[in-house]
Amino acid sequence: MIGQYMIDPVDDDKIVAVESSVIWLTDGKGEGDMGVHFFDRQKGPFDVAKLRQLKRFSTVLPASPFSYNGTMIRVRWAVRIRVFFEVGSEHTEDLYFQLGNVISSLSPPSVE
């Protein structure tokens, strides 16, 4: 998997760190779980012009877990970019993607 991201700092809050990660998350009836497959943290200070440039990352995705939309459980993969500002606030963007080709609702074969 190869991805690129850029940050356009529209506010004048100073950016102190940027984290990029590839994660899987579960939601549904159960408590949400999360697994971190790839993680990268860039510390500031940043040059605003550099932040606007595309930053590339790559990772080899694992063979599991597959994206799944079940009855009680949903597994989703996401690229997450988290930006930390100097004032203490932060901003997160998630981009979801599909891993694998699982069929959500399987129907059993007809009984002979």
Add this chain to the structure above:
Amino acid sequence: MRPWSSWLLSGQKAFSRSKRGWWAGVAVAMLASILILLGVIWLVTTVTLVVLYSTSQGLYMTVPFFILQLLLAVAMIGIGTYLVVVSVWKLSGSVERRGALISQANEIDLLKDFRRVREKMPTVPVNSITPSPGSELAYRLYASRRNLWGLVGAACIFILFVALTAVLIIVAYNNFLERPASQDYSDYSAAGLAIPFLIASVWAFAYFVRQLLKLTSIGPTVLEISDYPVAPGGVYQIQLSQSGRLRIQLLDITLVCYEEATFKQGTNIRTERKSVYSQRLFRRRGVNVDASRSFQTEFDMQVPVGAMHSFVSDSNRVQWKIEIYGQAKGFPRVKRSFELIVLPQDLGLAEPNPDRRLGAN
């Protein structure tokens, strides 16, 4: 018939093609249960009498005699429990299964390659029970643990009710003996209370017997598979071998997928489980399981294309199982399940990620 002592001490299983062996096992278990029961009654009676008489009329018996009685009662309970455990252990599993469990720590890992592979598949559950080599097909699956705790719980409930009933009967009898000679009046409250406890004891005994029958009524089930772990779209040969000594009215085998979610509800933590896929693999009525020869059959199983692989995280789980339901005449329905690990489909195995800094949980 072999002496029961030799049966207990031998390594042979009770359902060993021989009705004699099975009945010997059942007899030992029943006698041991009676021993436990007598021990409990003795213990409760001794303690109750000492408490009742010590307070009003000084010591009922000497301390050494009291300790001796306590020790004897506890010894009866202990010996009885040991015999029941040994009997159930012998009655409820095959020799192979018992041997595998005992030697599991020293077993050579036949699926070492698979272990290496699944490290690259986070969240595909590491199965603590590794299949052993099969005799007819490549692998023999292990059945999930049977509900031994159900039996232990039923036994505890039964013993508790019997103990309480015994106490109440002793108190009622004591009240009757100590009533004033001038009046016919006696305190019947303890006797009145003993009746529902007696009924509860009978119910608890029936429940215990039912749990025992669930565990032992149908003999060991052996399931072998042509390849393991399995993958969606793959077709696998399954061989079932069912031993025992009963005519099984209905034998039903299904491939089932469960979703399991754990969540907080108020201050409690709940786990909910739902079957999301079920496929019948085999069904037959009137299966004769001969005492001298086990029932054997073969059938194919296909894991559906596009199926979710086995998955486990802290609070969520996708689990695949082969479930076997057996129903023998006059016995409760028995369910046995064999967990399957289903691998992700068709993606191949990813190489380790050089950029990875935090491991997936």
